Amino acid sequence: MTAPSQSRERSLLERLIHRIDAFFLSPRLRNSSASQLSSIRMSVLLALATGLLALVFMPTFVAIWPSNVAWIATGLSFVVLGLPFALRQRDSLRHLGHAVWAMALLCSAAAIAMSGGQAFGLLAFLPTLPLLGFLVARARGALTATLGSLAVGGLGTFLIFSGAEPSSSFGGSSPLSRYTIVLLCTLGSGFLSQLFESFWNRTATDVADRAQAELHTREVRNESLLEHASEGVMIVDRFAVVKFASPAAERLLDVAPGESMNYRLRDFTVHDDFIKLFPAWQKVVADPDGVVTTQLRTRPNLGRDPDVEGLVLDVVVSNQLANPAVEGMVLRMRDVTELTRAESNYQALLDHSMQGIAVECEGRIVYVNQTLAKLFRSTPEQITETGLAGRSRPVFSEDGDEVLERHTGDGPGMAEMRFEFGPDDDLWVRMRWAPVTWRGQPARQIAFADITLEREQTARQERENERLASAVEQRTRELEASQSRLRKQERMATVGTLAAGIAHQINNPIGSILTTADFAILTAGDADGEQIRSEALEDIRSQAIRCGKIVRSVLQFSRSEPTEKWLNDLTGVLRTAVDATSNHASEREASITLSIETEATTSVTLMTPIELEQVFVNLIQNAIEAQPRGARISVSSRATAEDRVEVILADDGPGVAEMDAPSVFDPFFTTRLRDGGTGLGLSVAHGIVVDHGGTMWLDASPPDEDSAYPGARFHVELPSEKADMSA
Structure with missing residues (x-):
């Protein structure tokens, strides 16, 4: 056969195998090892060949065996022929060959048993079973099939010697049929052997191509990594002569690609750095597992550019002389120039901190x-x-x-x-x-x-704080003693002020008593002297009782004790107050005008008369004393509502200064301190009015231009109710 014909035959066979692979085998099975892939391919071919041969020999089966056996054999042939199609593209296809030769072995055993050991045509088929087992499962399959074939042969021998009779419908086979079977089995074994060799070579070629492609891909990837890696790799011999340098290493050493070969390591580095490395280099060369880390400064372009500053490389040297794939010293280089500069700067900062x-x-x-x-x-x-x-x-x-x-x-x-x-x-x-x-x-x-100075300052501050604390404690004790003395003095001042207030309130009754007594003495020799003396005694008695009531009410007020109150006519209280101050007014040439509206006379107020009398007496006296002479005072009363009555006391004096108005009702506030004022009169009066449920205020609004009383205007408003006129 010529070479072109052989090439065409190989091409046809390769296309046939490729199509069978694509149709029956999944991608996972096609990526199996060479041995597994060839076994799977032979299993598919074996199933197809066995099924087709069984159908070809079907007429012979019909002539020799009963019809039912022939039909069963036909059905099994179709099953074997259909298994590759049923299992296509599945991983279970790898077990197809085991199932085929197992079915062939069982069918052979059944034929021997039914023929009583006289199916001699199968004797040529039994030796092919180990070959089928080897093709689908290698040595283990061949051993298993050999044992199965021996068992079937032993079964036939046993049946012959025991004189077993064949099935009634078994007709036996002619010598021609037997020779035909032997010939076909021989040709089939030879064909399967040649086909297995082709499959095996094809499978081995596929696996080799795949491995070569993977190796090429890995090499390309490694070359790309070495080309673009920031870390350089160099392999040198024990004398530091360069055998290999990655592109990254040559970039770090500033040499052209491939120029570093056969140069020594010292040619690329500063001489002093290599001298320092040399003792450690000798130790690493002597130690099969030796590793050393150092730093080397480079000489750019093999020292041809002395003005160019080199890099600082962090170099890890490992001994790989015993590794057959390397057979050298491996140097891994990393540029640490910027890191070294940063460390130097940091070192300088630390040194000068x-x-x-x-x-x-x-x-x-x-x-x-x-x-x-x-x-x-x-x-x-x-x-x-x-x-x-x-x-x-x-x-x-x-x-x-x-x-x-x-x-x-x-x-x-x-x-x-x-x-x-x-x-x-x-x-x-x-x-x-x-x-x-x-x-x-x-x-x-x-x-x-x-922090020595800080600690000393803190200690001084603590001592100063202790001294200040001691001084504050001493001053506190002194202040407490002073406050105690001041409280005693305040109590004495309060007693004096209270006495002054009582004297202020009873001054008018005492003055009236003295005036009445003097008048009785002067008229003692007159004809009506006895009557005058009797009236004087009554007046003195009345003023003395009034003094007692004033003293008692002042004491009750100072103790905040409530006083007894009853309904009384406010008009009478006003007239009494005017009468009580008339003598004082005469002495100062003052005039008092009392004006009471009719509606005000029809109401009564719940009061203590002597207390309200003190209020109005105090207001009238203040108005009289507001001017040296000739004061004019107006006392008026009016009903402001069904249950309120208002008393207004106005004068023509200088009035109250705007800055003093808010304080006129404060205790001990007075503008006449040199004239004997105590500052208690208005404060006591205000307290009495409030105790009676009323209000008292100073009208600070500007008076009318044509007003006859442009001075101070005090208002007293008290609750009232209609008087019972039937009583």
Whole structure:
């Protein structure tokens, strides 16, 4: 067969296999391993071939076997032929081959049993069963099918030797039929072997292509990662000669792609840095699992550009010399230039900070700035060697265990401590700490602030506060003593004021008594002297009783005691008050006009007459004394409503100043202190009116221009009720 014909045949077979795969196998089955995929393909082909061959040999079955057996065999042939179609695109298709050769084995055993061991045509078919088992399940399937074939053969041998009779309708097969079966089985085995080889090669090719595609995809992905990675990877031999450099590594070293090959590592780095790395490099080369981390400064473009500043690389070196896939030292490079600059700037800030700064890592001080060293009267080197307590003794300002517990915790904290350096040489510091990272290790940064002056100021302030508290306590005692003396003086002043008030109230009755007594003495020798003396005694007795009532009412008022009240005519009280002040008015050439409206005379008021009399006497006397001489006073009464009566007392004096008006009813307020005023008259009068359910006020509105009484105007309004005229 020529090469073109072989190529066409292979192409047809490949297309046939591809179509069978697409029709029967699911994507998951097509992605199985080469061994599994070839077994699944052979299982499908075996089922189709077995079903078709059974249908081809059906006439032979009908000639040899009973009709019912032939029909059963026909039905099984259709079942075997339909199984691949029923299980297409399902994972259970992988078990199709087991079911086919198991059914073939059972049918062979049934045929041998029904023929009494005389179905010799099957003897050529039994050796093909192990081949079918191998095709669908490899060695385990072949072993199982071999045992099954031996069992069927043993069953036929047993039936022959036992003289078993075949089924009555079994006609046996002719020698030609037997040779035909042997020939077909031989051809079928050869065809299946060739077909299996083709399937296996095709399957292996598919799997290899798939693996190659996956490998290519992985390589492309790795190349892309290496191309765009920020971290460079380099492989060198034990002498630091470059064998491989990723694009990122060559960018970090500032060389052209591929230019780094066969150069030494020292050609790309600062000489001093490589010299420092060399001892660690030798240790890592000697240790199969060795790893070292260091920092190297680069020489851009292999040192051809000395004016260009290089990068600072964080390099991790690991020994992979024993790894056959690498066979070298792997260097992972990362650009830490900006980080190093930031750390340098931060270091400079710490070194020149106004606060003392220390870094504690793994329980010891690893960094101290100059400010802290000066605070502790030491040097940074001494403190890192001996600790902060090397030349001092720490004294906690609070519970030391609590401070240590906070200090050893994970979070930030604060504490105040005192360090004793010697007699009268103390240092108070406030410490604040927070977690940081120091050269890749968890650490704690501690800031120290000198609060010695603050503590001294606080101590002085506390002493001053104690002194002030003692002084305040002493002054408080003195003030309490002064207040006690003042209260005694106030009580004495109150007694004097009360006496002055009583004297003020009884001054008029006493004056009347004296006038009456003097008049009786002067007329003692007259013809009607006896009668005058008798009238004088009555008047004196009346004024004395009035004095007693005044004293009693004043005392009751000062004690806020209620007085007895009864219905009485207010008009009579007004006339009595005018009569009681007439002598005083005559002495000061004053005139009093009493005006009472008719409606006011028909009502009565619940009162204590002597008290209301004191009110009006006090108002009239104030009006008389408001001017040196010739005061004119008006006393008028009118009914303002069915149950109210109003008394208005007005004069033509200077009136009450606007600034004094709000205080005229306050106790002890007076504008005539030099003239003997006590400031109690109006206050007592106001209290009496209120006690009678009335109101009393000063009319501060401007008077009419043509008013005859433009001075002070006092109003007294009292409750009233109609008098019972029948009584």
